[in-house]
Amino acid sequence: MMKKTLLFLIMTTALVWSKGQVYHAGDLYTAEDGSQGIVYYVFPDGSGWAVSLHDLPMEYKWGDQLFDIPNLPNYGGNDTVPYLYYPLHALADTAGYSNTMAILNSPQSVQTAASGTSNDLNGWYLPSAGQLSMLFAQLPLIETPLVDAGGTPFNNGLGISYWSSTEKDASTAWTVNFSLPMPSSENQFIYSFSGELVPENKTTTHNVRAVRSIPAPSNYYDTTLTYLWNTGDTEPHFQVTPEQTTDYSVTVTNAYGCTNTASANVMVFDNNPQMIYDTVCQGSTYNNNGFTLSSQETAEVGEIVLTHTVFYANCESEIVLFLTVMPNDTVYLEQTATVSFVWNGVTYTEEGTYTQHFNNQNGCDSTVILTLTLDDGVYPGPDTTAFGERDTLIIYLPNAITPTRNDGLNDYFCLPEAYRPLISLFEIKIYNRWGTLVYHATDKNFRWDGRINGKIYFNNVYNYVIFCEDIIGRPYILRGTITVL
Numbered sequence: 397m398m399k400k401t402l403l404f405l406i407m408t409t410a411l412v413w414s415k416g417q418v419y420h421a422g423d424l425y426t427a428e429d430g431s432q433g434i435v436y437y438v439f440p441d442g443s444g445w446a447v448s449l450h451d452l453p454m455e456y457k458w459g460d461q462l463f464d465i466p467n468l469p470n471y472g473g474n475d476t477v478p479y480l481y482y483p484l485h486a487l488a489d490t491a492g493y494s495n496t497m498a499i500l501n502s503p504q505s506v507q508t509a510a511s512g513t514s515n516d517l518n519g520w521y522l523p524s525a526g527q528l529s530m531l532f533a534q535l536p537l538i539e540t541p542l543v544d545a546g547g548t549p550f551n552n553g554l555g556i557s558y559w560s561s562t563e564k565d566a567s568t569a570w571t572v573n574f575s576l577p578m579p580s581s582e583n584q585f586i587y588s589f590s591g592e593l594v595p596e597n598k599t600t601t602h603n604v605r606a607v608r609s610i611p612a613p614s615n616y617y618d619t620t621l622t623y624l625w626n627t628g629d630t631e632p633h634f635q636v637t638p639e640q641t642t643d644y645s646v647t648v649t650n651a652y653g654c655t656n657t658a659s660a661n662v663m664v665f666d667n668n669p670q671m672i673y674d675t676v677c678q679g680s681t682y683n684n685n686g687f688t689l690s691s692q693e694t695a696e697v698g699e700i701v702l703t704h705t706v707f708y709a710n711c712e713s714e715i716v717l718f719l720t721v722m723p724n725d726t727v728y729l730e731q732t733a734t735v736s737f738v739w740n741g742v743t744y745t746e747e748g749t750y751t752q753h754f755n756n757q758n759g760c761d762s763t764v765i766l767t768l769t770l771d772d773g774v775y776p777g778p779d780t781t782a783f784g785e786r787d788t789l790i791i792y793l794p795n796a797i798t799p800t801r802n803d804g805l806n807d808y809f810c811l812p813e814a815y816r817p818l819i820s821l822f823e824i825k826i827y828n829r830w831g832t833l834v835y836h837a838t839d840k841n842f843r844w845d846g847r848i849n850g851k852i853y854f855n856n857v858y859n860y861v862i863f864c865e866d867i868i869g870r871p872y873i874l875r876g877t878i879t880v881l
Contacts, residue, residue, distance in 0.1 A: 418442060419435045419438060419442070419444060419610060420435065420438060421435055421436055421437065421438055421534060421537050421538060422434065422435065422436075422537050422538050422540075422541040423435045423541070424541065424545050425446040425610055427518075427519055427608065428519075429518050429519070431448075431518075431519075431520065432449055432545065433446035433447050433448050433449060433607070433608060434446060434447055434449065434538045434541055434542045434545060434547065435538075435610065436530070436531055436534040436537070436538045437527075437530050437531075437534060439612075440618050440620070441612045441618070442612040443609070443610060443611055443612040444609075444610050445523075445527060445530075445531075445607050445608070445609060445610065446607065446608055446610055447523075447531055447538070447542075447605060447606075447607050448520060448547075448605055448606045448607065448608075449542065449545060449546060449547030449548070450547060450548050450605075451548065451550075451551060451603050451604065451605050452509075452512045452513065452603075452604040452605065452606070454512070455601040455602055455603055455604070456507065456508060456509035456511075456512050456559065456601060456602070456604050457506050457507075457508060457509070457598065457599050457600065457601055458508060458509055458559050458569040458596070458598040458599075458600070458602075459499065459502075459504050459506060459508045459510075459569070459598045459599075460504045460505055460506055460598065460599070461567050461597065461598050461599045462566050462567050463502070463504060463566060463598075464563070464565065464566035465498055465499055465502045465563055466498070466502060467498050468495060468498040468499065468502075468563050469489070469563070470563050470564060470565050471485040471486035471488075471489055471525065471562055471563070471564060471570070472485060472486055472564040472565070472570070472595065486525040486526070486560075486562050486564070486570045486593055487525060487526050487529055487593065488526055489524045489525050489526045489562045490524050490526040490527050491524055492521050492522060492523045492524035492527045492560075492561050492607060493521045493609065495510075495521075495522065495524055495561035495562060495563075496510045496513065496521035496522045496561050497521075499511075499522070499561060506599070509522050509559040509561075509602070509604045510522045510561060512604055513604060513606040519608050519609075520606035520607065520608045521561070521606060521607065521608065522559065522560070522561040522604065522606065522607075523560055523561065523605075523606075523607040524560055524561050524562050525560040525561075525562035525570040525572070525593055526562075527560070527607055528558060528560045528572045529572055529591070529593060531572075531607070532572050532574060532591045533591065535550065550574055550605070551574065551603050555575055556573075556574045556575050556603060557571040557572065557573050557574060557575070557594060557596065557602045557603065558571060558572050558574055558602060558603045558604065558605060559571055559596075559602045559603070559604050560572060564595045567597060567598060568595040568596060568597055568598060569595065569596065569598055570593055570594070570595055570596075571593070571594050571595070571596045571602055572591065572592070572593055572594075573591060573592045573593075573594055574591075574603070617632035617633070619632075620650070620651060621648050621649065621650050622648070622649045623646055623647075623648055624646065624647045624649070625644065625645070625646045626643075626644060626645045626646075627644065636662060638662055638664050639664065640664050641661065641662065641663045641664050642661075642662050642664070643659060643660075643661050643662075644659065644660055644661075644662060645657060645658065645659035645660075646658055646659075663686075669703075669713070669714045669715070669716050670713060670714070670715045670716065671716050671718065672685050672715060672716065672717045672718070673717075673718045673720075674717065674718070674719050674720075675719070675720045675721075675722050676689070676694050676719060676720075676721055676722065677694075677721075677722050677724060677759070677760035677761065678694060678695065678696075678697055678721050678722060678723050678724045678760060679691050679694060679695055679724065680694055680760075681694070682694060682719065685715065685717055686704060686715060687702055687704070687717050687719075689719075694721050696721060697721050697722070697723045698720075698721055699718060699719065699720050699721070700717075700718075700719040700720075700721065701716065701717070701718055701719075702716075702717045702719065703715065703716045703717070722759075722760045723760065724760050724761040724762065724763070725760070725761075725762040725763070725855065726762075726763045726764075726765065727762065727763070727764045727765070727855045728764075728765050728767070729764060729765065729766045729767065729857050729877075729879055730766075730767045730769070730857065730877065731766055731767070731768050731769070731795055731857075731877055731879065732768075732769045732770070732795075732875075732876055732877060737768055737770075737795055738795075738796075739752065739766060739795075739796060740752055740754075740796075740881070744768055745770075746768075746770075747768050747769055747770050748767075748768060749765060749766065749767050749768075750765075750766045750768060751763060751764070751765050751766070752764050752766070754855075754881070762855060764855065791811070791812075791815050791862075791874060792812070793809075793811070793812070793874070793876060793878075794806055794809060794810075794878070795876065795877065795878060795879065796878065796879040796880075796881055797809050797845070797846060797878065797879075797880055797881070798881050799845040799846045799847075799852060799880065800852065807845065808843040808844060808845050809826075809843070809844045809845075809846070809860075809878050810841075810842060810843045810844070811840050811841070811842065816840050816841065817867075818866055818867055819840050819864050819865070819866065819867070820864075820865050820866065820867050820869070821863075821864060821865040822838060822839070822840035822862070822863075822864045823836075823837070823838045823862070823863045823864070824836070824837050824838075824842060824860060824861070824862045824863075825860065825861050826844065826858050826859070826860045826878070827858065827859045827860070827861075828848075828856070828858055829856070829857060829858075829859075834848045834858065835848075835858075840864075846880035852880060853880065854880055854881065855879070855880070855881065856879070856880050857877050857878070857879050858877065858878050858879075858880070859875070859876075859877055860875070860876055860877070860878055861873065861874070861875050862874040862875075
């Protein structure tokens with residue numbers, strides 16, 4: 397047996413897979429083209445946004461006045477009070493990249509802030525209102541790393557604003573005020589606050605600084621979650637060296653007590669072929685042990701032999717699957733009842749053909765088609781004319797039993813207790829579909845559990861004949877069928 401050391405990683409809602417490293421706010425980010433920025437926001441999955449080290453070298457207009465960008469959502473509506481805006485929807489916009497692409501694809505006559513971010517800046521774009529607002533909020537964390545990396549501080553003089561890519565309407569777009577806080581006094585009206593989202597005429601010029609998205613790092617784990625493996629380990633990941641094929645599972649729990657579970661099967665092989673025996677129901681898909689079959693490939697009953705080779709590091713092993721396709725049975729029943737017939741909890745009161753589905757002994761579908769005939773179920777013997785009315789004795793017998801359910805309902809085929817005091821002489825014979833006698837009793841207290849020589853044959857229909865006399869000596873013959881389910 398070749399033992400392998402595996403770094404065991406399971407995908408759950410807490411894990412994200414991609415290339416890269418783990419970043420934190422304030423880290424220097426270098427893009428593939430060599431351009432750099434400072435990470436200013438990181439999501440729980442490790443992805444985030446970085447801001448360019450420098451403003452664009454000139455101020456830009458947002459676009460043409462009264463030109464509404466097609467396919468670009470407008471955030472904000474008509475405001476009734478001048479200078480008082482409630483840009484809650486604008487703050488929710490974080491689609492800076494798609495906004496920038498929409499602006500660039502529109503036929504405008506001016507060089508826009510969006511075009512400035514895209515010129516020679518592959519992957520950089522004009523931040524949305526939400527991205528720009530988050531950037532302002534993170535300035536205390538990133539301004540020192542920004543300067544240390546050779547970047548220029550944000551222009552935060554009086555009246556300084558930066559464009560976002562979020563459009564308010566045909567004539568205005570949103571900016572974020574990066575101005576220094578204005579002193580307050582009883583004689584001075586504070587018209588703008590630092591960090592406030594303010595709509596501006598699109599033809600006004602403002603500062604621009606580009607941002608870009610960073611991908612989630614590889615093997616990133618959310619440390620706010622707790623992990624519990626079936627091995628007892630509580631770390632997000634660990635190494636395993638199984639001696640044999642082993643199942644591993646982990647349950648992840650968040651701060652609110654919500655859980656999610658993932659599992660994986662680590663297979664260990666030697667160089668000898670691994671023989672696997674399995675079953676599948678006819679017409680079902682199969683996806684196990686590294687093999688995948690469609691429902692068309694399992695349409696025929698029989699055995700399928702498949703092989704494939706597994707490679708891991710220097711280990712090579714062949715897996716041979718012996719897959720048995722089990723049949724889906726179709727059983728036809730003919731049943732005669734008196735007034736009604738109870739079948740698998742359903743009561744039928746009319747003659748006709750009915751269909752129900754069960755699991756057969758192999759766990760596959762079994763379709764049972766019942767043809768139901770209703771009559772009184774009582775037939776007098778040839779010499780009953782001398783004994784008066786033939787229908788003075790009517791016996792309702794069960795027409796199906798379920799001997800293996802052990803639920804106390806129809807576990808046996810027997811004469812109901814209410815009729816036993818009315819019977820003096822009694823004899824029953826039960827035959828299979830080929831006419832062979834399989835059960836015989838002369839005791840009216842008989843109980844038959846469907847066994848024939850100690851074995852039960854499910855979904856089989858048996859015919860019975862009962863010869864009996866009532867307590868005043870009148871003979872009767874009763875015929876019917878019993879189904880073993």
